Amino acid sequence: MVPEITRGRGVGASPAGHDTDRVGIGSMSKSLLELLPQIVADGKREAEKAMDRAESNYRLGLQTRELVVPSKDSNWQDLLADLTHAPLGSSEAANRLIYGDNLLAMSALINGDNYNNTLRSKVDLVYIDPPFDSKADYRANIRLPSIEIQQGPAVIEQFAYSDTWIDGTYSYLKMLVPRAILIKELLSDQGSFYLHIDRSVGPYVKIILDDIFGRYNFENEIIWKRTTSRGGSEYFNHVHDNILMYTKNGCGIWNQQYTPYSENYLNTMFRKVDADGRRYRESPLTAPGRRNGESGAVWKGIDPNKMGKGRHWAVPGFLRHLIPTEVQCSVPKSLDELDRIGRIIWARGGDGNPNVKQYSDDLPGVELQSIWTDIGLEGGPDYDTRKPERLIERIINASSNKNSIVADFFVGSGTTASVAEKLGRQWIAADLGKPACMITRKRLIDQDAKPFLYQHIGDYQVEQMRSTMGSRFRIGDLAEIVLGLYGALPLPAEENPNKNMGRVQGSKTLVLADSPNKMTGLATLRRAIEIRDNLMGGWDKVVVLGWNFSPTIGHDIEALGQGDRLEVLVIPPDLLDRLKKKGHKLKADEVRFSSLQYLKLGKVERGRQGGGETLSVSIANYVLLSPEALNLDEANRDKLQKVVNADPMALIEYWSVDPDYDGEVFRSVWQDYRGNTENDSDAYRVVTTARLAGLPKKDGPRHVCVRVVDVFGFEAEATVEAA
Secondary structure, X not given: OOOEEOOOOOOOOOOOOOOOOEEEEOOEEEEHHHHHHHHHHHHHHHHHHHHHHHHOOOOOOXXXXXXXXXXXXXXXXXXXXXXXXXXXXXXXXXXXXXXXOHHHHHHHHHHOOOOOOOOOOOEEEEEEOOOOXXXXXXXXXXXXXXXXXXXXOOHHHHHHHHHHHOOXXXXXXXXXXXXXXXXXXXXXXXXXXXXXXXXXXXXXXXXXXXXXXXXXXXXXXXXXXXXXXXXXXXXXXXXXXXXXXXXXXXXXXXXXXEEOOOHXXXXXXXXXXXXXXXXXXXXXXXEEOOOOHHHHOOEOOEOHHHHOOOEEEOOOHHHHHHOOHHHOXXXXXXXXXXXXXXXXXXXXXXXXOEEEEEEOOXXXXXXXXXXXXXXXXXXXXXXXXXXXXXXXXXXXXXXXXXXXXXXXXXXXXXXXXXXHHHOOOEEEEEEOOHHHHHHHHHHHHHOOOOOEEEEEEXXXXXXXXXXXXXXHOOHHHHHHHHHHHHOEEEOOHHHOOOOOEEEEOOOOEEEEEOOOOOEEOHHHHHHHHHHHHHXXXXXXXXXXXXXXXOOOHHXXXXXXXXXXXEEXXXXXXXXXXXXXXXXXXXXXXXXXXXXXXXXXXXXXXXXXXXXXXXXXXXXXXXXXXXXXXXXXXXXXXXXXXXXXXXXXXXXXXXXXXXXXXXXXXXXXXXXXXXXXXXXXXXXXXXXXXXXXXXXXXXXXXXXXXXXEEEOOOOEEEEEEXXX
């Protein structure tokens, strides 16, 4: 039974009023604390299903949509080798930006690829910052040259966000549990997990993560003061976030971080000055804790326990480099060496207790504590609350090394990927939002990142249907549902064994629903035309409903020259999510099947330059055929229609060129995008001609492919042969 929230303030309710502490199930009401065992158990079952696929014949994978070779202009020299087959986790592997449900993305990374590569136990650091605001406004403001359009989230994203918060904290925790389990599977034995959370869910999340990672692997809670002051709170003004840190096995990578000494700190803590003018202080040579072997033994007649009950000798880590390696494992010998070089000061003229002599320059600053007040929020053109690079830099530096794999499965504006790239780490970034992936892609191109893969979840629709219908799922059942929602009646079983064909009542229109695990392309269209002309005496028209389309689908439709007798429509990408929610209650008039986008290329020219070649490629037109499929109100729809009619090229957000397309992996070695002023000075438009120089000389024609992404996230491709 679906839980129903009992609204109201109480223990666990946030000051914003969007969290509650009780969930009603039937006639009973339970607190979230009482429901935690059920939440964890359900999450573990969901995670087990995801991991079981690694052992089954069905393996969820990642499809590479683009190998991005960042180039803000044409000054690139070598087309890099295909990185897609490099073993996952190897130093040769490409970084990855993944669009889709992060649970499926993590499952695919754990399951591995066709080469049996897996990232299980290979990731050194995972940082995530899941959205924790049930009332967040996910609308996007799209600025075009003359107007601004406000768009709601794509429906598939809208359903995901609403799923996360439909029942407040209860739903949020159900979302988090299986993802935390898969994150643990991905972490290496020296891996660490940082979770950025809101104070209203923190206590519940801590209990859950203690169960998943083990409470002794909870290392710390970081308090990040993100703003200096604010007003209007009912009680104390809230100025901080919480970041929980766990290690997989209690021995994560650790590189101590420091904050610079202030002048006041130096004057207060390092008051003494030696003959050379160096500031120093006397620090204890003992520490509290369990006495263990030599560390608790008498040294030079002094029992450390007499310097304070329960104390033992502690050789400072910042002085270990002064001690010969061969004696570092011996506490007495290490102390002897420190005494020999004058780093131990004896009280009362040499017969008192020993202290260590610590100079102010022994360390670069004060060891970083768990309260961070020196990093404020960063504004940005994309996400108002994007995390500061300094915050992520501190976490990555502390818990990873060069070439470590760093992952963020709620990448937002791409800060984690961007910082990991700058610090020489490998990275994996994923997000369900197309705007987030586009912002991240542009940000990485802007900083001249190393080549990276842009990937989608393979067979996304099939996987979602398996989740919805379980073991009862059959492709034919889904086709039958799609036909019904389109308004088509099924053909007789003897003519329709696959259940994927229907007819529009009162007309001679045939409808064919393609499979979600196929690319609808030229072969499908030819087959549809053949069936139209021959099945049951022939039909006037055939409508093909598809999930995924070949890059050349627009040109294929035009080349077939069928006019009104052939129509190709897109099955809504959120359909499976809606079926999962509503089932048989979903009505045909609630579902819209939209047209494709169409890209037309202009002049393409090859030239000679030294021992290589040049290439010039132009875009002639871009047509957004179905603005009605967008999540816009009437006022914004009218604005968009004016742009579509007068200036359709202004809708292009990003476009890229592969000068040697092999039909499998799109390698973009030239890119332009809105906001890039390297190619021209207009921040709201892309240039319409790409000029590539330094291409290797090639005998025979070039197969040139162009990919366009518009401001709404729709993609279109066109290919041309350049003689």
